[in-house]
Amino acid sequence: MSVETAGGTTGASGSPGGTEGFPGPGAAAGTPGAAGADGYGGDCTCGKCPRGAREGHRRAVAAFVALREEYAAGRGVPAALAHSAGAARQWVSDELALSARAVAERAAAEGASWLDAVWRRTLLVLWAGIGVLVLMQAVTAIGTGWTTPRTAGLAAAVILALALTGAGWRHRARGGLLAPLIGEDNRLSTSRTVAAGWLLLVAYAVLVQAVHLTLVTDAAARETLVDGLELPRGAGLLTVLAVNCAVAVLVRRVVAVRIQGRRLQKVRAERPRAGDLLTDDAGRGSLTDTQFLLLNVAAVSFAVVRLARDPSRLPDLPWAFAVVVVVGAVMYVAGKYAEGGRPVVLSVVRAREPGDLAAPIRIGDDIEIRGTGFVPPGAQGADLLARTVVRIGAVHVHVPLVPVAGGFGNPTDGVLTVPVPADVEPGRVEVRVVTAAGAETNAYTIDVQD
Numbered sequence: 001m002s003v004e005t006a007g008g009t010t011g012a013s014g015s016p017g018g019t020e021g022f023p024g025p026g027a028a029a030g031t032p033g034a035a036g037a038d039g040y041g042g043d044c045t046c047g048k049c050p051r052g053a054r055e056g057h058r059r060a061v062a063a064f065v066a067l068r069e070e071y072a073a074g075r076g077v078p079a080a081l082a083h084s085a086g087a088a089r090q091w092v093s094d095e096l097a098l099s100a101r102a103v104a105e106r107a108a109a110e111g112a113s114w115l116d117a118v119w120r121r122t123l124l125v126l127w128a129g130i131g132v133l134v135l136m137q138a139v140t141a142i143g144t145g146w147t148t149p150r151t152a153g154l155a156a157a158v159i160l161a162l163a164l165t166g167a168g169w170r171h172r173a174r175g176g177l178l179a180p181l182i183g184e185d186n187r188l189s190t191s192r193t194v195a196a197g198w199l200l201l202v203a204y205a206v207l208v209q210a211v212h213l214t215l216v217t218d219a220a221a222r223e224t225l226v227d228g229l230e231l232p233r234g235a236g237l238l239t240v241l242a243v244n245c246a247v248a249v250l251v252r253r254v255v256a257v258r259i260q261g262r263r264l265q266k267v268r269a270e271r272p273r274a275g276d277l278l279t280d281d282a283g284r285g286s287l288t289d290t291q292f293l294l295l296n297v298a299a300v301s302f303a304v305v306r307l308a309r310d311p312s313r314l315p316d317l318p319w320a321f322a323v324v325v326v327v328g329a330v331m332y333v334a335g336k337y338a339e340g341g342r343p344v345v346l347s348v349v350r351a352r353e354p355g356d357l358a359a360p361i362r363i364g365d366d367i368e369i370r371g372t373g374f375v376p377p378g379a380q381g382a383d384l385l386a387r388t389v390v391r392i393g394a395v396h397v398h399v400p401l402v403p404v405a406g407g408f409g410n411p412t413d414g415v416l417t418v419p420v421p422a423d424v425e426p427g428r429v430e431v432r433v434v435t436a437a438g439a440e441t442n443a444y445t446i447d448v449q450d
Contacts, residue, residue: 053106053113060106064099064382071096072403086366086419093386093400100382100401111186111271119176123168126177130161148215149208149311156207160200178272183252185378186269188276190289191332194296195248198241201300201307201315205237208311225312236317237303240325244296247329254336264340265376265437267384280339282377288335295328343373345444348431351417362449363426366419369433371441375413379436385411387436390418392448393429397421426450 044052070076071092081088137150168176175182181196183189209229216222231238258264266281277293280286299321306315350359351366361367369390379385388399388411397418402410410417416433430443 049113053110057103057106057110060103064096064103067099068096068382068403068408069405072405086364089400089402092403093398096382096401096403097386100386104381104383107270114271115173115175118178119168119172122175122177123165126161126164126168130157133157149212152208152212152215153311155211156204159207159211160204175272182272185266185281186272187281188272188274189248189251190277190293191244191248191251193277194293195244197296197300198244201303202237202241205307205314208307209314212312227313229314233316234314236319236322237315240299240317240322243326243329247333250333251336254333258337258340262342262439265343265373265379265435265439267376267379267437269378280377282380286335288332292328292332295325299325340377341373343371343433343435343439343441345369345371345431345433345441347371348444348446360449361420361446363420363422363424366417367431367446369416369418369431369444370414371433372414373439373441374411374416374433374435376435376437376439382408384436388416389434390416391430391432391434391440392418392420392424394425395421395423420448424448 044055067076077088077092081091134154137154141147141150164177171177171179178188181188181192183192209225213222213225216225255264255266259266269276269281275283278285278290280289299317302321303315303317306317347370349368349370350361351368352358374388375385382401385408386398386401390397390399399411399416399418401408402417426448428445428447430445432443433441435441
């Protein structure tokens with residue numbers, strides 16, 4: 001028996017077939033579609049090249065969305081299951097979970113391909129910046145002539161670029177220059193990015209002074225350069241550097257401790273994105289991250305201008321700027337302490353259909369679990385939603401995916417609906433929820449009757 005769905009033809013086994021040019025969930029992630037049989041054509045979905053991985057992921061998402069909307073509209077369910085709402089719901093949930101698994105495999109292939117390609121792009125941007133610096137130095141030298149500080153600035157930039165190029169090549173499998181900025185959750189870290197920016201600025205400023213000292217032969221000029229490196233002149237800059245490096249280390253420790261203490265839920269992202277610097281794990285704009293990044297960008301810009309105006313000394317960052325950056329850092333760290341929370345079950349009730357009479361919870365009934373934190377930030381994807389589990393006594397029940405137009409009606413962050421299976425022993429049993437991040441809620445006791 002076959003049933004026509006928007007995601008393709010469903011065979012007797014119940015697994016969705018492929019859409020045009022895209023294999024179904026049972027197909028290998030590296031199998032090219034019909035239109036891209038050569039593996040590298042315009043419709044390539046091989047997963048081995050960046051374009052093929054991106055196209056394969058796009059098609060997988062489109063097929064999944066079409067399948068979800070078909071089921072949400074009440075179509076595509078086999079006639080043999082139509083008489084049982086519970087069986088039809090479970091069948092739809094299993095089909096969506098299989099399709100979501102295929103999407104996750106395609107997303108993983110795209111993420112790996114993206115990391116493999118981005119390290120070349122970062123190096124291209126780096127050396128393009130060196131070219132821009134050379135052009136600016138040449139233009140500003142018109143009329144004033146070429147000076148030793150200009151030579152020192154270019155030489156320092158080339159030395160730093162060569163070091164970064166070597167580091168980028170060494171970590172090319174992890175994104176090259178982006179590797180130190182990617183956190184354990186596969187997202188760009190705001191604190192690491194800010195600290196890296198200040199480290200690069202200070203390293204460049206020190207290299208400029210070192211090259212300048214090497215090129216200068218006049219004793220008085222050398223003495224002036226050495227005086228420019230005295231601590232009072234760079235105290236503000238070094239203070240900001242120390243604070244931001246400490247914030248990067250502290251935030252990593254705070255997040256790890258909160259995860260281990262089950263006070264914060266983290267799920268792994270598909271791949272790093274530039275928006276991670278300004279948003280939380282769910283992709284919503286974050287005030288603490290945004291202000292921390294913007295304040296530091298403004299302060300770094302000021303320090304770069306000071307260094308360009310007077311390369312004979314470290315850029316002296318005014319203490320007013322340093323205090324502003326420190327205030328932003330304190331707000332950022334406080335935000336990391338405050339974000340998240342442990343998932344909590346507040347109540348469990350029997351799910352009532354219209355027309356049902358009041359009754360106790362019995363085997364086979366649906367129960368509604370109400371609380372908060374059931375869907376961690378960033379876990380809105382179907383493959384992660386399908387990992388949500390309810391433990392009723394000693395029985396683990398996977399929360400069924402219930403599609404609605406544009407998303408899922410179950411599970412949600414505040415309400416889960418699951419059936420009470422026949423394996424549950426009648427009597428007083430504990431109900432717990434295990435989220436996609438692996439966090440477990442408190443126990444809530446209910447009475448189950450046979």
